[in-house]
Amino acid sequence: MKLLVKAPAKINLSLDVLHKREDGYHEVEMIMTTIDLADRLELTLLEQDKIKIISHNRFVPDDQRNLAYQAALLLKERFHVKKGVAITIEKTIPVAAGLAGGSSDAAAALRGLNKLWELGLTMDELAEIGSEIGSDVSFCVYGGTALAKGRGEVITELPAPPTCWVILAKPFIGVSTADVYRKLNLTGVNHPEINKMICAIENGNYEKVCGHVGNVLEEVTFPLHPEVAQIKDQMKRFGADAVLMSGSGPTVFGLVRHDSRMQRIYNGLRGFCDQVFAVRILGERHKLD
Known part of the structure; x- marks a missing residue:
């Protein structure tokens, strides 16, 4: 079987x-x-x-x-x-x-x-x-x-967030999650507004979802791996609606609604990044067969 x-x-x-x-x-x-x-x-x-x-x-x-x-x-x-x-x-x-x-x-x-x-x-x-x-x-x-x-x-x-494209870019490095958490200093950190993100998702408000993305681990990973910060800057410059590092990195993702802009960002990133993907948010739970 x-x-x-x-x-x-x-x-x-x-x-x-x-x-x-x-x-x-x-x-x-x-x-x-x-x-x-x-x-x-x-x-x-x-x-x-x-x-x-x-x-x-x-x-x-x-x-x-x-x-x-x-x-x-x-x-x-x-x-x-x-x-x-x-x-x-x-x-x-x-x-x-x-x-x-x-x-x-x-x-x-x-x-x-x-x-x-x-x-x-x-x-x-x-x-x-x-x-x-x-x-x-x-x-x-x-x-x-x-x-x-x-x-x-x-x-x-x-609930599932509003539908959009997710463009992912990963440089040719790996990041140790344990190392990032070990180096994390929470003094003076800008904490993301989790409750506002939850409200934005529950209301299906794409603009507010984009406005409330945040990741405290960027403050550790970016100084260790400046190329991750560079990818984030580049994705912003290409016009993504929101850009954030996922987890402890090094992958950076951008949210985009329009197909033509997604294609432009995807093509632009492929010029200087090893692995680039353009995918959709799934957002729905798995079911047991």
């Missing part, structure tokens, strides 16, 4: 960090939404009691460092599953890009294995298990649009 599962990337429309917690994590408030840029996972049921990861991308580990592997192992051990799985990961989402590619792969593995191994778990149960793997995995289990609190695992569903 084989299953195909999509693992869409996410962007942060707002990312705020409130304080460092006693457990070493940071307390965050983030508004995330899924976009139509996705990895594809093929899950093949194995009679042997083993987990096998197959990927042709040299940046994707095929052992326990892989989050999809960790997801499969967690389900196997918790529910005493004696069968195995081969997970083939076809990467489209750039690696170490601030787009939750690894977390989305883990979430897709959880959703797919729930069906493949006939576990009968609810979406909420899968999200709770996902929180043990990584901070973004719970959101990626649900997909759609949400406010994420805690260390990212406390999820409140939001």
Whole structure:
């Protein structure tokens, strides 16, 4: 038996960090939404009691460092599953890009294995298990649009944002999320207005969504990697309606309504950036089959 599962990337429309917690994590408030840029996972049921990861991308580990592997192992051990799985990961989402590619792969593995191994778990149960793997995995289990609190695992569903193009540009560097959070100094930081972003989304007001994007981690990543700030400036100059770094970077995204402007920005960025994509906001939650 084989299953195909999509693992869409996410962007942060707002990312705020409130304080460092006693457990070493940071307390965050983030508004995330899924976009139509996705990895594809093929899950093949194995009679042997083993987990096998197959990927042709040299940046994707095929052992326990892989989050999809960790997801499969967690389900196997918790529910005493004696069968195995081969997970083939076809990467489209750039690696170490601030787009939750690894977390989305883990979430897709959880959703797919729930069906493949006939576990009968609810979406909420899968999200709770996902929180043990990584901070973004719970959101990626649900997909759609949400406010994420805690260390990212406390999820409140939001409506889909107004439809628009999302142009993504990633320079040929990776950014360590752990390093960025370690270097974050919250003294004097401009915190994004999360509640105003929520109102803008709930009212379907595209202009106000664009007016309230914000990410406190830009203040750490930009000095470390000036090319990320340069991409943001360039995207603004080309005429995007709103521009922001996603997650801890280095990917920068721009929101655009008009097809002709999207094409102009896309073509302009391809001149000096390694990976450029133009996709749509998905914004709707996943459903369990």
